[in-house]
Amino acid sequence: MPTADTGSENSVAQGPGHSLVVRDVVTETPDAKSLVFDVPDELSERFRYQPGQFLTVRMPGEPAAARCYSLSSAPGVDDSLVVTVKRVAGGLVSNWICDEVRPGDRLRVLPPSGRFVPPSLDADLLLVAGGSGITPMFSVVRSVLERGSGSVVLVYANRDERSVIFAERLRELAERHPGRLVTLHLLESVEGLPTEARLRDLLRPFASSAAAFVCGPAPFMDAATAALRDLSVQRVVVERFESLTGDPFAEPDLPPVETVMGPAARVAVDLDGQRHVLDWPKNAPLLDVLRADGLDAPFSCREGACSACACKVTAGQVNMTRNDVLEAEDLAEGWVLACQALPATDEVAVTYDE
Ligand SMILES: Cc1cc2nc3c(=O)[nH]c(=O)nc-3n(C[C@H](O)[C@H](O)[C@H](O)COP(=O)(O)OP(=O)(O)OC[C@H]3O[C@@H](n4cnc5c(N)ncnc54)[C@H](O)[C@@H]3O)c2cc1C
Ligand code: FES
Incomplete structure (x- = not known):
């Protein structure tokens, strides 16, 4: 069985995500446990969340695996972040969490994400x-x-x-x-x-x-x-509670630029109040291009399933290889999934700042 990450604080060498300490493990039923995470002050902004959102947790080992777990804690009510995990028969990560994770362990976690969020807390x-x-x-x-x-x-x-x-x-x-x-x-x-x-x-x-x-x-x-x-x-x-198939914690290498697909497009990206202009190889997902350039573009699943990477196209066009989450109205408004987006025009502009 893999052991929890007992390494030091977050480091680039460990790749994306943040290392959080499990303060407590609570047995909820014979089949379900809650992990209570402490979030240090410097990460509180990154780990701000809305009710209904989830964290992505990494199980270390070879090969490593990652799974999404919804937050059962309530923002603005609970001080800590809590996920509650129920065993799945024969399941790799749920059984590891229920059997192996102990208070004091550090787990690598991606910030909260997801659209399963109520429209208003004042609605019925x-x-x-x-x-x-x-x-x-x-x-x-x-x-x-x-x-x-x-x-x-x-x-x-x-x-x-x-x-x-x-x-x-x-x-x-x-x-x-x-x-x-x-x-x-x-x-x-x-x-x-x-x-x-x-x-x-x-x-x-x-x-x-x-x-x-x-x-x-x-x-x-x-x-x-x-x-x-x-x-x-x-x-x-x-x-839908499905298991991720890939490891979103592994930062992929950019694929080789296939010249048969023509020269790279140019993309202008508005992110955190700044504009960046980059070459965008036609066979590379936008998310990978941005992260390879050192930009802190958000993501979670990297599989077109969660929308954490959503950004809006303001000029040009992109194609998505997979989309399990954006609805027709989202697409009509120009939203795309950066982890699945390939350029369809030579010039593209996108924004994360809306
Ligand atoms: C957005 C999101 C939020 C989630 N929140 C939670 C949560 O709060 N609590 C929680 O316990 N889980 C949650 N899940 C499910 C979780 O991510 C894993 O899919 C689940 O823990 C099984 O992972 P595993 O590695 O143990 O099983 P795997 O090794 O992935 O699967 C083992 C076998 O079980 C089957 N299987 C996989 N998932 C399920 C399932 N959910 N029910 C029945 N059979 C299954 C598979 O087809 C496979 O045959 C969430 C998933 C998503 C996408
Ligand atoms: S990171 Fe989940 S859809 Fe792109």
Whole structure:
């Protein structure tokens, strides 16, 4: 089993990301643990987050692996950052975290990212969670109740009573905020797997909520989103808990410039209030070009799946090799994923500053 990074503070030699100390490891259920991270003052700005966002954590070793884990802590409510990890049978990283990571270990972590974020903490939300899908929802619930004026209906499906993460804390929250949190538990051990029809009946009274958020195992999410679509819920936001296939902590070498593709394009990039103008080889993703030039362009998955690298094209055109996350409206507004963007015109301008 790989051991946690016990090296010194962040260094360029260790590549992207930051080394955070695990202050505590909390057993939530027989299958789930929370890691509580201390964030030093100098990184507090970088690790500022919104409810529903996730961290990307690196498991060291050969080969190293990285996985995304949603923050279960609530910004502006909790001092520390907390992720909650549920074991996946045979899973590489979830079992390593649950079995091997100890208080005092340092883990390499990428800053918070993600778009599974409520439109407002003052809106009435419908949250539909299955199993570990509760993690981002718990952050949203606590943010709405403690910092906003909205109310929340949480439909929460689990295998059995023992596997309900945050059961006691949800009960306490409902008591402390009367009328603002309703939790409807669904237990497979009692009524079998939740079907689309069952979810439709359960969700119908709440169909006028400002937005519905869905996260859980794939079949559960399919049933829930189909039910919500049937009920014409205004806005449905989903988070898919999939494993990264690559290692976003490894800074890739730029691919060789293939002259057959023609000379490099020129790209003007607005980032952190400064304009940079660079050559952009036609076969290299924009993110790699920027980072190879020493620019601190944001990213997380490097797989076109998270949108942490999104920037807006203001002139010229780009093509994306993969896009699992930007919607048609985003594309129409000019948003692209820098980790997947190749130049389609000789001159391109993009901005990160919007
Ligand atoms: C944005 C985002 C946020 C996430 N947040 C959380 C979180 O808060 N808590 C959490 O526990 N996980 C979360 N995940 C899932 C997490 O990143 C890993 O996918 C999960 O821990 C499994 O990784 P592994 O290395 O243990 O398993 P792997 O070695 O990647 O997979 C082992 C086997 O299990 C299957 N598998 C993979 N993932 C799952 C799954 N989720 N359920 C069932 N089978 C699976 C695979 O197909 C494979 O056969 C999140 C994922 C994303 C993309
Ligand atoms: S880094 Fe995740 S989509 Fe580009």
